[in-house]
Amino acid sequence: MTVPARVAELVRDFKANGRIVIVGASLAGLRAAEALREEGFSGPLTIIGDEPHEPYDRPPLSKQVLKGWVPADHTELPRLRELDAQWRLGVAATGLDRTAKQVLLADGERVPYDRLLIATGTRARQWPNPTEAALAGVYTLRSRDDAARLRQALAAGPSRVLVIGGGFIGCEVASVCRELDIPVTLVERGSAPLVGALGGVIGEIAAQMQRDHGVDLRCEVGVLSLEGDASGHVRRARLSDGTTVEADVVLASLGSIRNVEWLEGSGLAAGFWGVGCDAGGRAFDINGVVTDSVYVAGDVARAPHVLYEYQFLAMEHWDNAVLGAQVAAHNMVSLEPDYRPHLLLPGFWSGQFGVNIKSVGVPPFGDEIVFTQGSAKQRRFAAAYGRRGRIVAAVTFNNGKWLEYYGRMIEQSAAFPPPLPGWDRPDDMKPIAADFPEPGVPTATSDVVLTGHDPNQRTAEFRPRGR
Amino acid sequence: MVQETPWQQALRNANRANPYPFYEEMRKTPVSRQPDGTYVVSTYRELVELLHDPRVSSDTRKRPGAIPGVDPFEATIITEDPSEHDVDRRRIMRHFGPPERPDMITDMEPEIRLIFTELLDGMKSKTRVDVVDEFAFPGPVTVICKVLGVPLESIPLFHDWIETALDGLDLGPEASDPEQQRRLAAVSARVAEMRQFLADLFDQYRKQPGPGMLSGMGNDDGPEGRLPGGSLVSNAMLMLFAGHETTVNLIAHSVLSLLRHPDQLEKLRRRPELIVPGIEELLRFESSVQFWHTRSALEDIEIAGTTIPAGSTIFVCYGSANRDPLRFAHPDKLDLERPDNQHVGFSQGIHYCFGAPLARLEVQIAVSEFFRRVQNPRLVEDPPPYRHNQIFRGPRHVLVDIDGIRD
Numbered sequence: 001m002t003v004p005a006r007v008a009e010l011v012r013d014f015k016a017n018g019r020i021v022i023v024g025a026s027l028a029g030l031r032a033a034e035a036l037r038e039e040g041f042s043g044p045l046t047i048i049g050d051e052p053h054e055p056y057d058r059p060p061l062s063k064q065v066l067k068g069w070v071p072a073d074h075t076e077l078p079r080l081r082e083l084d085a086q087w088r089l090g091v092a093a094t095g096l097d098r099t100a101k102q103v104l105l106a107d108g109e110r111v112p113y114d115r116l117l118i119a120t121g122t123r124a125r126q127w128p129n130p131t132e133a134a135l136a137g138v139y140t141l142r143s144r145d146d147a148a149r150l151r152q153a154l155a156a157g158p159s160r161v162l163v164i165g166g167g168f169i170g171c172e173v174a175s176v177c178r179e180l181d182i183p184v185t186l187v188e189r190g191s192a193p194l195v196g197a198l199g200g201v202i203g204e205i206a207a208q209m210q211r212d213h214g215v216d217l218r219c220e221v222g223v224l225s226l227e228g229d230a231s232g233h234v235r236r237a238r239l240s241d242g243t244t245v246e247a248d249v250v251l252a253s254l255g256s257i258r259n260v261e262w263l264e265g266s267g268l269a270a271g272f273w274g275v276g277c278d279a280g281g282r283a284f285d286i287n288g289v290v291t292d293s294v295y296v297a298g299d300v301a302r303a304p305h306v307l308y309e310y311q312f313l314a315m316e317h318w319d320n321a322v323l324g325a326q327v328a329a330h331n332m333v334s335l336e337p338d339y340r341p342h343l344l345l346p347g348f349w350s351g352q353f354g355v356n357i358k359s360v361g362v363p364p365f366g367d368e369i370v371f372t373q374g375s376a377k378q379r380r381f382a383a384a385y386g387r388r389g390r391i392v393a394a395v396t397f398n399n400g401k402w403l404e405y406y407g408r409m410i411e412q413s414a415a416f417p418p419p420l421p422g423w424d425r426p427d428d429m430k431p432i433a434a435d436f437p438e439p440g441v442p443t444a445t446s447d448v449v450l451t452g453h454d455p456n457q458r459t460a461e462f463r464p465r466g467r
Numbered sequence: 468m469v470q471e472t473p474w475q476q477a478l479r480n481a482n483r484a485n486p487y488p489f490y491e492e493m494r495k496t497p498v499s500r501q502p503d504g505t506y507v508v509s510t511y512r513e514l515v516e517l518l519h520d521p522r523v524s525s526d527t528r529k530r531p532g533a534i535p536g537v538d539p540f541e542a543t544i545i546t547e548d549p550s551e552h553d554v555d556r557r558r559i560m561r562h563f564g565p566p567e568r569p570d571m572i573t574d575m576e577p578e579i580r581l582i583f584t585e586l587l588d589g590m591k592s593k594t595r596v597d598v599v600d601e602f603a604f605p606g607p608v609t610v611i612c613k614v615l616g617v618p619l620e621s622i623p624l625f626h627d628w629i630e631t632a633l634d635g636l637d638l639g640p641e642a643s644d645p646e647q648q649r650r651l652a653a654v655s656a657r658v659a660e661m662r663q664f665l666a667d668l669f670d671q672y673r674k675q676p677g678p679g680m681l682s683g684m685g686n687d688d689g690p691e692g693r694l695p696g697g698s699l700v701s702n703a704m705l706m707l708f709a710g711h712e713t714t715v716n717l718i719a720h721s722v723l724s725l726l727r728h729p730d731q732l733e734k735l736r737r738r739p740e741l742i743v744p745g746i747e748e749l750l751r752f753e754s755s756v757q758f759w760h761t762r763s764a765l766e767d768i769e770i771a772g773t774t775i776p777a778g779s780t781i782f783v784c785y786g787s788a789n790r791d792p793l794r795f796a797h798p799d800k801l802d803l804e805r806p807d808n809q810h811v812g813f814s815q816g817i818h819y820c821f822g823a824p825l826a827r828l829e830v831q832i833a834v835s836e837f838f839r840r841v842q843n844p845r846l847v848e849d850p851p852p853y854r855h856n857q858i859f860r861g862p863r864h865v866l867v868d869i870d871g872i873r874d
């Protein structure tokens with residue numbers, strides 16, 4: 001038998017008889033399962049998820065659900081095809097035995113696999129003081145149940161909501177509060193909201209937007225402590241500038257923590273920034289050797305990216321989960337030379353204060369920014385980020401239709417600043433410093449992070465400053 | 468005689484029924500300079516790239532040598548650039564779709580269905596029908612009149628105006644023929660009449676608001692204000708025109724293409740739900756807007772090994788891009804189930820067809836009802852005669868012999 005014929009035979013056999021297990025039953029897990037079936041995989045497929053719910057979609061949680069337009073339990077992800085899978089919902093994976101090729105479950109069961117996909121995503125970072133975090137009225141927002149609880153609290157008409165952390169989720173919640181006419185204070189340690197993700201220049205625009213909509217915005221201050229009343233309900237927060245904020249609902253939106261604890265002892269390159277994998281989704285072990293049977297996708301994955309000096313990139317975005325899942329699924333049932341890379345240009349969207357914000361590329365990779373289209377004053381513009389004369393990212397406010405143009409330039413590493421548009425030119429088109437916080441400054445972390453070249457990056461770069 | 472370029476040949480009347488061999492030639496040079504200094508983009512990748520390039524303008528007034536007031540669609544959203552374009556498009560969209568009127572189109576479904584049902588009922592005693600005159604034309608025209616609030620009695624009137632106007636526009640080598648010059652001479656009077664008609668209608672609606680978009684647009688006090696008078700009339704004309712020509716041609720072409728591909732028709736009969744992806748494929752296959760002619764470069768643009776100099780007119784050839792084999796496998800095959808069918812029949816980017824949801828719904832209903840009810844349709848003439856216009860390419864008549872109409 002020729003080698004290609006033998007490889008084809010192996011692939012056919014695996015597609016018919018292999019056993020695949022997916023851990024994490026959310027966006028990446030579901031889309032990977034569907035893609036596996038689409039690829040012709042007909043062997044046993046098991047999906048393990050610690051949440052009791054069928055896979056649901058998270059972006060609406062901080063938008064339509066909080067506004068009360070859509071109930072939290074109406075966010076199921078649409079199913080793109082029949083799955084014929086074994087679902088193990090409501091039970092967490094607690095360990096991975098790579099020698100025996102088994103996933104260990106919380107109920108003691110061991111599930112054998114030939115190929116494993118890790119799609120355990122992230123969870124919300126809790127308010128660091130456990131007693132304060134346990135006060136009634138203190139929330140985080142990651143799951144459907146979180147959203148249902150927070151929605152209920154907002155619907156009850158609180159006297160003031162305090163949002164701690166000005167990342168995307170914090171800003172979106174502040175925006176919903178204003179839409180619902182609820183007084184809201186947002187406290188951000190950095191110089192402006194969104195500063196970690198988009199830099200100080202754009203952050204300043206976001207800040208102005210919030211103030212225009214009546215948000216009580218406090219930047220460069222931290223929350224020191226939360227205080228409750230006799231019945232254990234939160235009442236006020238003490239800030240680092242000596243002031244207090246009276247609030248009966250507090251949202252801690254302090255970024256996320258990757259769900260990797262269950263992988264401890266598995267010998268995989270799993271740590272603070274997620275599970276290291278190659279650009280095809282194959283996990284690295286702690287020695288930097290790529291595995292053949294373990295794959296990673298979604299928020300928990302970090303993989304080297306050609307456009308960013310092959311640094312490992314961690315992306316907590318919806319389309320990264322979808323495309324990463326499809327690529328991993330394809331590679332799980334393929335052999336060389338049919339492996340595919342996950343070459344997504346990072347991208348996200350957010351809706352807040354009536355403005356649709358979109359970005360492509362990795363803004364924090366840039367050190368300069370230039371407004372290229374529209375008007376910042378009207379909150380309708382495009383801006384490009386550059387580094388060493390190359391365009392590396394772009395952001396649009398209410399101008400998303402132009403993003404594709406910038407995306408293509410980023411893919412081609414085109415020159416920065418980009419060519420002048422023919423119309424709708426901003427008043428000032430000089431590149432200026434993009435003004436990102438120094439690495440290590442504990443501001444709300446960006447949800448796209450370059451995490452260096454080490455496949456086994458296990459330690460934290462920065463943690464919330466000790467209080 | 469100098470050898471004509473493939474583009475010039477594609478524009479010739481004699482080649483209207485089948486421009487595709489010329490497009491194939493054109494795609495060998497994705498962006499090609501024509502003898503008159505204009506540029507034609509024929510490949511999918513490059514076309515999409517230019518649709519998303521902010522150095523490309525759609526505003527014909529910005530072109531060197533433009534004669535203001537010549538073009539009937541001057542200062543409509545289709546010939547504006549941001550930010551005017553975006554503001555005006557929102558001012559119009561308020562009366563047509565989301566976010567303000569999300570249900571406007573879906574709410575029209577029963578009415579649209581009734582219109583096409585009645586047209587088919589009208590064929591009951593016949594053995595031969597003209598799909599264009601008796602079906603593809605009257606349906607969409609009635610629909611767009613209802614959408615806009617144009618009295619149905621005036622259909623014959625502006626049908627004549629639009630046909631004259633359409634016949635008058637020739638962008639190919641035959642533009643200078645005496646016959647064509649005569650056609651062109653007839654245009655401006657007709658366009659003026661049409662403007663007057665619409666201006667009167669706006670006046671009437673201002674005094675007495677009524678149903679439809681025109682009344683809404685004329686009386687609007689939305690957050691961004693009302694469109695100025697001249698541009699109200701121009702944009703109304705654009706919609707009347709767009710809602711009139713393109714949808715007609717897609718229905719006629721869909722019937723024609725399916726009769727030419729009995730295997731696909733059979734598949735559609737067995738699985739009626741295929742009409743939804745099917746219409747996308749039918750539009751890819753025979754694009755109602757073959758190309759668009761109002762774009763120009765405001766800066767030098769380097770693309771596909773060519774530099775389009777600032778000031779040049781750019782023709783984006785949707786009909787050719789939709790048959791680009793680098794984007795669509797076996798592009799000359801009609802496949803109602805074609806995967807990943809991101810055609811450019813409705814364009815892309817900021818000028819993406821405003822009426823697409825309406826057009827889709829109309830054509831889905833029209834084509835599925837036609838094949839559900841018409842018994843044993845047979846093409847009488849293939850290829851059928853084509854209309855003169857190069858942009859809005861479509862058959863003038865599609866004669867079909869039939870055995871009857873089912874209920």
Ligand SMILES: Cc1cc2nc3c(=O)[nH]c(=O)nc-3n(C[C@H](O)[C@H](O)[C@H](O)COP(=O)(O)OP(=O)(O)OC[C@H]3O[C@@H](n4cnc5c(N)ncnc54)[C@H](O)[C@@H]3O)c2cc1C
Pocket residue numbers: 023024025026027028029048049050051057058059060061062091092093094119120121122123141142143169259262297298299300315316317318319321347348349350351
């Ligand atoms: C409120 C909110 C708003 C957002 N808005 C946007 C937006 O506007 N745009 C955008 O691009 N992105 C947005 N995102 C991000 C987007 O939702 C995520 O990128 C996406 O959910 C990632 O999918 P995933 O499957 O990788 O991870 P997750 O959705 O986190 O899923 C991981 C799943 O694995 C489960 N799990 C974890 N550990 C275990 C274990 N040991 N055993 C079994 N199961 C386990 C988790 O409970 C979870 O169900 C938003 C996220 C949130 C929370």
Ligand code: HEM
Pocket residue numbers: 525544545546556705706709710711713714717750754755756759783785811812813814817818819820821822823825826827
């Ligand atoms: C099958 C039917 C249709 C097709 C194929 C079609 C195709 C197109 C295309 C290709 C464009 C972009 C032109 C450019 O390159 O700039 C366009 C724009 C437009 N179409 Fe359609 N169209 C159809 C039906 C309609 C209908 C029914 C309406 C009216 C309600 C309509 C209204 C418009 C308008 C207003 C624009 C300009 C949008 C802008 O510039 O922002 N179209 N159409």
Ligand code: HEM
Pocket residue numbers: 527533534537538539540541543545546629631632633635636651654708760761780
């Ligand atoms: C009713 C259909 C139309 C008619 C009758 C019509 C008529 C004409 C006429 C007579 C000219 C002058 C041609 C010449 O001088 O050679 C012209 C030019 C032009 N038309 Fe139209 N037109 C029609 C549709 C459109 C549409 C829908 C658009 C786009 C919005 C458009 C855009 C233009 C432009 C940009 C020119 C200038 C061409 C140039 O200067 O090179 N036309 N049109």
